[in-house]
Amino acid sequence: MKFKFLQEGEKFSQNTSGKLPLKILTLGGTTGVTKNMTVYEYGDDIIIVDCGIGFPDAEMLGVDVVLPDITYLLENSHKVKALFVTHGHDDHIGAIPFVLKDLKMPVFATRLVQGLIQVKLKEKDMLSGTSLRMVDPEGGPVAVGPFKVDYFRVNHSVPDSCGISIDTPQGMVIHCADYKFDWTPVLDKPFDVAKVSRLCQNGVTLLLSDCLGATTEGYARSEKTIEDSFDSLLEAAHGKQFFVTTVSSNVSRLEQAISSAVKHGRKVVFSGRAIDQVVEVAIKLGYLNFPQDTFIPKEKSRRFNQSELMYIVAGAYGQPESAIGRISRGEHKDIELLDGAYVVFSADPNPPGVRDDVETLIDRLILNGAVVIESEIQGNLHVSGHGLKGDLKLMAALCKPKYYMPIGGTVRHMRAYANMISDMGVKKENIFELLEGDSILLSGGTSKKGERLSLSNVYVDGRLVGDVGEKVIEDRNVLSTNGIMAAVVTVKKDKEINAVDILTRGFIYVKESQSLISDASNVVRNAFSQNKKDYGNKGLFRSNLEKALSRFLYKKTGREPLVLVSIIEV
Numbered sequence: 001m002k003f004k005f006l007q008e009g010e011k012f013s014q015n016t017s018g019k020l021p022l023k024i025l026t027l028g029g030t031t032g033v034t035k036n037m038t039v040y041e042y043g044d045d046i047i048i049v050d051c052g053i054g055f056p057d058a059e060m061l062g063v064d065v066v067l068p069d070i071t072y073l074l075e076n077s078h079k080v081k082a083l084f085v086t087h088g089h090d091d092h093i094g095a096i097p098f099v100l101k102d103l104k105m106p107v108f109a110t111r112l113v114q115g116l117i118q119v120k121l122k123e124k125d126m127l128s129g130t131s132l133r134m135v136d137p138e139g140g141p142v143a144v145g146p147f148k149v150d151y152f153r154v155n156h157s158v159p160d161s162c163g164i165s166i167d168t169p170q171g172m173v174i175h176c177a178d179y180k181f182d183w184t185p186v187l188d189k190p191f192d193v194a195k196v197s198r199l200c201q202n203g204v205t206l207l208l209s210d211c212l213g214a215t216t217e218g219y220a221r222s223e224k225t226i227e228d229s230f231d232s233l234l235e236a237a238h239g240k241q242f243f244v245t246t247v248s249s250n251v252s253r254l255e256q257a258i259s260s261a262v263k264h265g266r267k268v269v270f271s272g273r274a275i276d277q278v279v280e281v282a283i284k285l286g287y288l289n290f291p292q293d294t295f296i297p298k299e300k301s302r303r304f305n306q307s308e309l310m311y312i313v314a315g316a317y318g319q320p321e322s323a324i325g326r327i328s329r330g331e332h333k334d335i336e337l338l339d340g341a342y343v344v345f346s347a348d349p350n351p352p353g354v355r356d357d358v359e360t361l362i363d364r365l366i367l368n369g370a371v372v373i374e375s376e377i378q379g380n381l382h383v384s385g386h387g388l389k390g391d392l393k394l395m396a397a398l399c400k401p402k403y404y405m406p407i408g409g410t411v412r413h414m415r416a417y418a419n420m421i422s423d424m425g426v427k428k429e430n431i432f433e434l435l436e437g438d439s440i441l442l443s444g445g446t447s448k449k450g451e452r453l454s455l456s457n458v459y460v461d462g463r464l465v466g467d468v469g470e471k472v473i474e475d476r477n478v479l480s481t482n483g484i485m486a487a488v489v490t491v492k493k494d495k496e497i498n499a500v501d502i503l504t505r506g507f508i509y510v511k512e513s514q515s516l517i518s519d520a521s522n523v524v525r526n527a528f529s530q531n532k533k534d535y536g537n538k539g540l541f542r543s544n545l546e547k548a549l550s551r552f553l554y555k556k557t558g559r560e561p562l563v564l565v566s567i568i569e570v
């Protein structure tokens with residue numbers, strides 16, 4: 001047994017003299033918001049907080065998700081003792097099945113988060129082999145090696161979110177990932193300020209804090225403030241088809257939408273794999289309490305009077321293959337968009353990097369006769385799950401740590417957080433803006449930056465994990481913008497060319513470019529004879545031919561397609 005649940009007040013001997021430094025290493029989540037993963041290492045013990053996926057940017061063609069680079073953990077696998085999870089968002093739990101394949105350790109999480117993790121493990125057939133441990137934020141801490149780990153409730157856009165306190169031989173660390181203070185949350189309890197104060201009463205060495213809201217003044221609004229929005233929209237949409245699209249993990253938002261539907265005599269239909277999964281977990285665990293006949297399977301929805309339904313569908317970020325994406329193009333198997341339908345976007349109006357997709361989707365919905373209501377137009381359709389400057393300062397004041405470390409934002413959010421904290425009178429050198437792979441070492445009341453670990457993204461493409469590297473992504477980008485030209489050179493026994501076949505796709509139209517193609521063929525022939533001395537070194541020989549062909553094509557067309565030369569001896 002590598003861990004032990006402690007009773008409230010039970011004595012915990014750290015059994016270490018505090019001589020070793022505490023290393024805090026970020027494997028993700030500091031510069032790109034997502035892929036959150038933080039490592040705490042003391043002597044021969046490592047615990048990890050969060051294990052999330054990242055989302056590919058527009059240039060990572062064909063990549064489904066991005067995983068954190070866990071090479072360091074694999075090299076130190078004997079030290080790894082446990083994973084603690086703060087909340088149920090994919091950028092905090094999504095990589096768990098991938099990481100647990102290589103690293104066995106117990107996973108600690110609150111009730112709903114555990115349910116969401118179970119869904120992911122089940123998909124990969126890993127449920128029975130995993131030690132999932134439920135933590136009660138109102139209960140006692142967990143002891144793992146020299147660490148005493150405790151949970152306290154925070155508020156976020158998914159219920160059961162928590163911050164974590166880690167009592168270490170080098171002092172108390174508070175790890176507070178995504179949070180805000182909400183005194184009237186929906187389906188959740190308010191931020192447990194009393195517990196945080198108690199945990200911090202003997203002083204805090206370091207606070208890791210969400211910083212995504214550090215560029216905005218004020219306090220985050222309560223989830224409850226949008227309670228009436230669905231009601232008034234449903235009244236306006238009387239007699240019409242009604243769609244809500246939101247982020248699947250936002251269980252509180254789902255609850256508000258479903259409650260409104262019930263009030264207005266509408267049944268609810270879900271569409272979207274992630275929404276189906278989250279709803280199933282939330283119903284099973286009692287977070288969504290509605291009579292069973294509230295819900296209609298989407299396959300049966302056509303049989304109902306459309307004005308007596310509320311569709312809750314995936315795709316709030318404009319993903320083309322999402323349910324609402326397919327509905328907007330008339331490609332959904334079970335759901336057809338009717339003229340005059342209301343489509344309500346209840347999600348962040350400007351999520352990083354997807355605004356173009358959202359706008360394309362909205363335009364298409366409007367052209368197909370929908371009345372689109374989005375939170376950009378109507379401000380009370382969405383509240384953020386992230387604290388703004390007021391929330392972040394309140395947390396800083398509650399913890400009063402010696403050192404600060406912003407997490408969960410981008411570089412500019414980290415800098416805004418650092419400026420905000422320094423305005424509160426904290427010395428700049430006590431605020432650490434770490435990039436991914438950076439670490440800090442805490443020892444005897446002092447701190448210093450550790451060496452930077454060089455990390456690379458691990459791409460997941462279909463069933464391939466890690467097989468698709470940077471070079472593959474680079475090639476895909478060239479292919480997508482400039483196409484490809486391949487030269488197949490058949491060589492006779494006497495090492496003379498038999499034939500050169502030029503094949504091309506996405507670069508030029510072959511029928512209209514015969515002269516370019518025959519010139520290209522001649523370039524390959526010339527390069528072949530000029531480089532003949534290297535014929536024995538196939539790699540070098542081929543690469544020289546490719547370079548010659550690339551140079552020629554660039555000179556002629558100003559473009560750089562992917563060029564491949566293949567030598568076949570006959």
Ligand SMILES: [Zn+2]
Pocket residue numbers: 087089156178
């Ligand atoms: Zn989150």
